[in-house]
Amino acid sequence: MAIDGLGKILKEHPFFADWGDDYRELLAGCATNHRFEAGEYISREGQPADVFYLIRHGSVALEFPVPGREPVVLETLHEGEVFGWSWMVPPYKWAYDTRATELCRAVSMDATCLRGKCDADPSLGYELFKRFTPIMAERMQAARLRLLDVYGSAR
Amino acid sequence: MAKTAPIDGGAAADPMVPRPFRIVRRSRELADTFTLELEPEDGAPYAFEPGQFNMLYAFGTGESAISISGDPAGGKLIHTIRAVGSVTDKLQALKKDDRVGVRGPFGTAWPVEHARGHDVLIIAGGIGLAPLRPAILQILANRQNYGKVAILYGARTPGDILYRKELEAWRGRFDTYVDVIVDRADAGWNGKVGVVPKLIDLAAFSPEDTLAMVCGPEIMMQFSVQALERAGVASDAIYVSMERNMKCAVGFCGHCQFGGRFVCKDGPVFTHAEVAAHMSVREL
Numbered sequence: 001m002a003i004d005g006l007g008k009i010l011k012e013h014p015f016f017a018d019w020g021d022d023y024r025e026l027l028a029g030c031a032t033n034h035r036f037e038a039g040e041y042i043s044r045e046g047q048p049a050d051v052f053y054l055i056r057h058g059s060v061a062l063e064f065p066v067p068g069r070e071p072v073v074l075e076t077l078h079e080g081e082v083f084g085w086s087w088m089v090p091p092y093k094w095a096y097d098t099r100a101t102e103l104c105r106a107v108s109m110d111a112t113c114l115r116g117k118c119d120a121d122p123s124l125g126y127e128l129f130k131r132f133t134p135i136m137a138e139r140m141q142a143a144r145l146r147l148l149d150v151y152g153s154a155r
Numbered sequence: 156m157a158k159t160a161p162i163d164g165g166a167a168a169d170p171m172v173p174r175p176f177r178i179v180r181r182s183r184e185l186a187d188t189f190t191l192e193l194e195p196e197d198g199a200p201y202a203f204e205p206g207q208f209n210m211l212y213a214f215g216t217g218e219s220a221i222s223i224s225g226d227p228a229g230g231k232l233i234h235t236i237r238a239v240g241s242v243t244d245k246l247q248a249l250k251k252d253d254r255v256g257v258r259g260p261f262g263t264a265w266p267v268e269h270a271r272g273h274d275v276l277i278i279a280g281g282i283g284l285a286p287l288r289p290a291i292l293q294i295l296a297n298r299q300n301y302g303k304v305a306i307l308y309g310a311r312t313p314g315d316i317l318y319r320k321e322l323e324a325w326r327g328r329f330d331t332y333v334d335v336i337v338d339r340a341d342a343g344w345n346g347k348v349g350v351v352p353k354l355i356d357l358a359a360f361s362p363e364d365t366l367a368m369v370c371g372p373e374i375m376m377q378f379s380v381q382a383l384e385r386a387g388v389a390s391d392a393i394y395v396s397m398e399r400n401m402k403c404a405v406g407f408c409g410h411c412q413f414g415g416r417f418v419c420k421d422g423p424v425f426t427h428a429e430v431a432a433h434m435s436v437r438e439l
Binding site (some may be wrong): 069070076078101142146 | 280281282310315339340342347349372375378
């Protein structure tokens with residue numbers, strides 16, 4: 001897909017919606033369109049985290065493999081959400097498996113390309129961090145809420 | 156939005172005297188949750204509003220405040236109960252034709268009438284779906300009177316989903332949005348995994364014209380209210396059902412005092428605006 005087409009797709013995604021056109025066009029050079037079938041694994045735990053994804057349509061399960069058991073689903077993510085923050089955190093490896101639970105259309109952002117652009121323009125890196133940090137905080141808050149086991153018995 | 160007001164549900168002349176009812180049906184919902192269908196021994200009609208509760212008396216053991224979960228138009232008294240203590244354990248052990256004492260109905264109701272003409276968000280967690288079921292049934296029976304209707308439900312695991320068949324039936328309607336999320340699941344579950352507030356972000360509604368009814372564990376309600384307010388729903392358009400240790404159910408004993416209010420008499424349904432200041436007070 002042409003970069004201008006990807007720029008339009010990025011503009012429609014909540015993660016990039018409020019960015020200036022100049023940044024968005026710059027980042028479109030790091031973007032690739034994807035389609036994942038239901039059940040298809042998008043990433044595997046321990047693999048190099050060289051991309052993050054923007055979900056345009058469909059759902060993705062974040063799973064943790066457990067030897068001898070069905071994988072545990074940590075969370076599901078849906079249209080308008082982002083996954084793959086491991087690209088920002090050493091050692092840059094996926095922390096879990098990700099699997100499309102239904103037909104999923106997504107855009108990947110190449111980490112090497114992004115890091116290069118961020119090194120060249122630190123304010124771009126700052127903008128990216130400002131957007132990723134609330135997502136990471138929200139996920140952590142949700143995980144803590146589930147740790148409380150609020151629906152468990154009060155006995 | 157209108158404030159909730161206590162309702163005189165036509166309780167017995169002396170609200171402290173239990174009225175004998177007989178169990179006509181008993182069904183298992185989940186491992187620790189069951190439903191009792193009760194019939195008054197005196198045959199007199201029993202009326203209630205969605206959101207109200209009864210004090211159920213397990214003879215020889217004691218009383219417990221239990222929300223009514225039946226259809227207000229159905230003419231039956233139905234309670235879905237979770238066994239979490241001595242009284243509810245005893246109620247769980249009762250069989251068809253056994254007797255139960257009933258005092259009530261007590262308390263304020265969900266604003267089902269007030270919600271006419273508005274979008275309605277019904278947000279439940281765990282056993283919190285039971286007190287909302289009468290409101291859901293009343294709204295769906297008069298569906299044409301409401302804007303968008305969304306039922307958002309969170310449970311611990313897929314095996315803990317209450318009223319599963321009804322949720323599926325409601326989801327099958329073309330005029331109602333139903334979404335379910337669980338705290339944890341294995342890969343065999345194809346639905347959503349996460350916390351209830353996430354469902355609020357995914358639902359379509361007009362925040363300035365929405366009335367939300369929220370029931371579940373208090374922490375879940377607090378996070379849901381935060382998500383609703385972030386989305387633009389006003390605090391006085393968010394209704395919550397509070398739970399405290401209710402004993403007399405008529406505001407005499409003070410066990411359920413919550414700030415300047417009694418949950419049994421002034422609640423259990425409050426607007427969030429009414430109780431927000433006290434929900435954040437520890438040990439209240």
